[in-house]
Amino acid sequence: MRTSDIRRYHANEIFHRIRIEPQISQKEIIRRTGFDKSTVSSIVTRFDELGLVVRTPTAAGNRPGRPAEGLSISPDSGLLVGVQVESEELGFVAAGLDGRPLAHHRQSFNRKVKTLDRAVADGIAAVTAASGRTSPLLGVGISLPGLVSTEGMLVHAPILGWRDVPVLDLLSRIVSAPLYIGNDVKAAAMAEHMFGNCIDLDDFIYLFSGSGVGGALFLDGEIYLGAHGLAGELGHMKVVPQGRLCSCGAAGCLSAYLSEPALAAEVEARGGKTVRSFDTLLDRAEAGDPAVVSVFEQAGEILGAAVSNLVNIFNPPVVALGGDMARASRYLGQSLERSLGRLAHPNMAAQTRVIFSEIATDRPYLGGVALALDGVTGLDASSVIP
Structure with missing residues (x-):
């Protein structure tokens, strides 16, 4: 190091x-x-x-x-802003150095690279005004849905259709505050360590689902980055041999079964009505829709297979599940436990707690705030974190 x-x-x-x-x-x-x-x-x-x-x-x-x-x-030291880039929206959170949200803001996004800088600048202005604070803006964290290199390049974001976009360079031209960027799931794992159920843990594994599925390995108090900062793409673990085609181009990935688009497509394939959002899935599950309940049960089984692999390989004290899978915990939990009990080594499974994140059900998520806080308090930290 x-x-x-x-x-x-x-x-x-x-x-x-x-x-x-x-x-x-x-x-x-x-x-x-x-x-x-x-x-x-x-x-x-x-x-x-x-x-x-x-x-x-x-x-x-x-x-x-x-x-x-x-x-x-210091209560008056300054503001942080976290930005969540999603497929159709940008989410913004203003917070103090304690990480507590002061204001939220969401706005539509057209997925065009050339509009990103202006849209981010406008959103930062809106959320800082809504915070009611006049303190200086100390840092901005940008949470991105894809592979982020250590040079600040968004290498690949399937949900946006972007490849090799120099996000750090683009946004540095228009955002005057110190800028810190990172992968959205790694950022969410940092938030879990800073604000959530893993505050006092130096070792845990994090899985997050939304428009895709990602993960992070939090080892010895740090996110494990790998050779070029791309480690932790747990959503592309192969869980079904010769299974469904994934957005990455391979087949059988966890993301092809647990992401929002995958769940929606499976419900519709089983004769269910058109699914417009994950909220729609939750509402229908609550109403007892058999197609949705069945799809969630299958997803829990497959999630259990993925988690059992993590348990067997890493022997982690905790596996934390965030994002949409945390929101759907009541529909995934039982089949997840059955699958985990069947597939994980019993001695290792007994040493691992599988938990659903409490903070990762909020939107916008706190990953961007975690990136900003890590950057500001890291004293001359790199702009790409982690």
């Missing part, structure tokens, strides 16, 4: 600890993180210089010497 990456990791973890434990002392940060005293001291000093944290004297009891200081996030 490069020196700059090590510093970013240390800074992010220290800020994360301050954010989730307001009034924590430097001594306690050292104890919780295992970082040495000089590293913690220099990074906290830098946060203080940037106005990101505040120091508050705390009660020292009867102990002699210098009063202890508690560290908290």
Whole structure:
């Protein structure tokens, strides 16, 4: 790991600890993180210089010497904006450094590369105005539905029909705030670690479904990137030999069975009415539509096969399921458990919790906010995260 990456990791973890434990002392940060005293001291000093944290004297009891200081996030330090690029919409979230959403905004999108920069700039202006804050914009995180290289190139986004789009360069020309971009599912995994059910976990595997299915390997406190930042495309695990054709061009991928378009197509193929959105599927499942209930049950079986592979290969403490599969947990859960019990090694399955994300059912998602927060608190972090 490069020196700059090590510093970013240390800074992010220290800020994360301050954010989730307001009034924590430097001594306690050292104890919780295992970082040495000089590293913690220099990074906290830098946060203080940037106005990101505040120091508050705390009660020292009867102990002699210098009063202890508690560290908290500065409430007026600035804003973050997260942007979610989807197939037909752009979603925006404004948040403080604590990650709590202050305002949301959604607008239609025509999938044209040449309109992306202006649409993003307009949306940022709208959501920052709606936040009611006059604090400076510290960072913008752009969550993208496809493969993102370490150079800021959107290598392939099937849902948009884009290949080799230099998103970082395009948006840097019009967004004046520091810009951080990344894959949407990796960003969602970061959000799960920062704000969700995996706050205190250094190792977990994340799966997310929407217009497609993706994943992330969160190992040793970091997203595992692979050779060129493209690792974690778990939606393209082969779960059905010679199965359905996937948007990636291969057959039998998990995404071809769990994505919204795949579920909708299967319902319609079984004689169901036209499906306009995932909300339509949920409404029909709630009403007991047999075609929809059956498709969800089959999807849960296939999801269980995919999760069993992850359990058998990685032996993770947690597999977290987000996005549409979390929204449909009541219809997927039983068949998922049956499949997992049949296919996962029993000793390894007993060591893994499979959970449905609580924060990943909100839209817009918090992945863009996580990218922005990671970039701003990473102290001179790369613009491509992860």
